[in-house]
Amino acid sequence: MNWSSFLFVLLAACANVVGGLMLVLKQNWSRRGLHALMALSAGLLMAIAILDFIPDSLEHESSSPVYILLGVLAVYFFQQYVAGHFHFGEETHVHDHVKSTTVGAMAGMLIHTFFDGLSIVASFEVDFSLGITVFIAVLLHKIPDGLTISSIIFILFQDRKKAIGAALLLGVSTLAGAAAAFVLSDFYLPGEQTVAVAIAFSSGIFLYVAATDLLPAVNAAGDRRAALFFFVGVLLYYVLQWGSNWLWLAPSLH
Template sequence: MTILFYVIAAALANILGGLVIFLKINWSRRGLNGLMALSAGILFTIAVMDLIPEALEIHESSAIYIVIGFGLIFLFQQFLAPHFHFGEETHTHSHSQRTTLSALVGMLVHTFFDGVSIVASFKLDERIRFVVLIAVLLNKIPDGLTISSIVFASLKSKKKAIGASFLLGVSTIAGAIASLFLTQFFTVDSSILAIALSITSGIFLYIVTVDLLPIVNAMGDRPIILFFFVGILLYFALHLILNQLSFHVHYPEHILFIQF
């Protein structure tokens, strides 16, 4: 029952992050561009500071799967995304829709393994469950903020933006259920997790460098461009909060901190 509470709390954190679009009733084009720059900063920092180091620590040959993830999302955009239509058929809209679908696919893979990591923590010492949960929660709030910002900037629909963050929550629950099911029959090799983290990293890097940052650069609006760095600072601020929370949790023995 406790594990179910943890998984649901993590899923709700995705939706909580997605609610950022309700901070304003009417968003200007400039405000939406700022959200995209912010999202680029968050995704870039999560990939470089969290996902890639974790994957390489688990398996030193994980780098090849980062390249594979980058290539897969490129192929996805070229052969699959163009067949999805949301309305008007302009070049800008087509680019936005590919960005949205790429971001959603990448985030769904990432949040699926958030659910896996929560279940995995229950297979470890009980003392580390709390810090694992805090780590997941603090990463999932910016996840929800990122996907809702990208979807809202592309589709101009708050309903669809919140729906996207809701899908991330569903993906988290699906990952937990899959992990619970699989652990009943065999132990999942850690290399599988390393591959998933690496592929997600490649997807995130593609979205940032090919989709989001070119849009931000094309604006020529320096104050908006600075929101990229605000996204980076937000990442470090959340991790500072995490470190403070984990510091105040006292156990009699050394605590192993696992970050996903």
């Protein structure tokens, strides 16, 4: 059992929290600011799902499109038949569908980050160089994950502590996945196909949240300046990927 891999898992979990902390740099959020945040979150969710999750899941599991669709159907079912039984309080004024879908987004993120931690530990069990490769791949999307879920939770509750708490939960879920891998390493570790199914399911959730709740809310506001932040969200995904790659490769260039 390679306990040193836990350090890499901890670094990956911290990246989730860093993404969430990026949200609190702005002190006050206007209505336009909240709509811009919705658009930014939608752009990030779509970029993560289409550019990261879906290609990765298809690489290891040919039936991934089925699980992507199941992710969409699961959130739709929750939104239509379950969410109405929950009460989020009167302090928020966000559309009910956005409230219910937030629960789905959080669930999707937690599933994904759990398997992030598990994958890092499992890969180190096979080979150290493979573990480093998987760690880099996971690290690339950790900051966008933290920023996205914090943004969505902030839109819902307008509470910075809850937004940061959501990012922290992603970090905890990553550590939980690593702990599960340590416990299971002497018996059985889920293979790449199992991880691919979980990622595909999460991508369906992210696509649904972005396309049916966040973007319609932005479009309904009729604010073109705020709507531009959808493109900013996609660009931010690329910038954060480039930044993560540069930080990792820079020491090797000297």
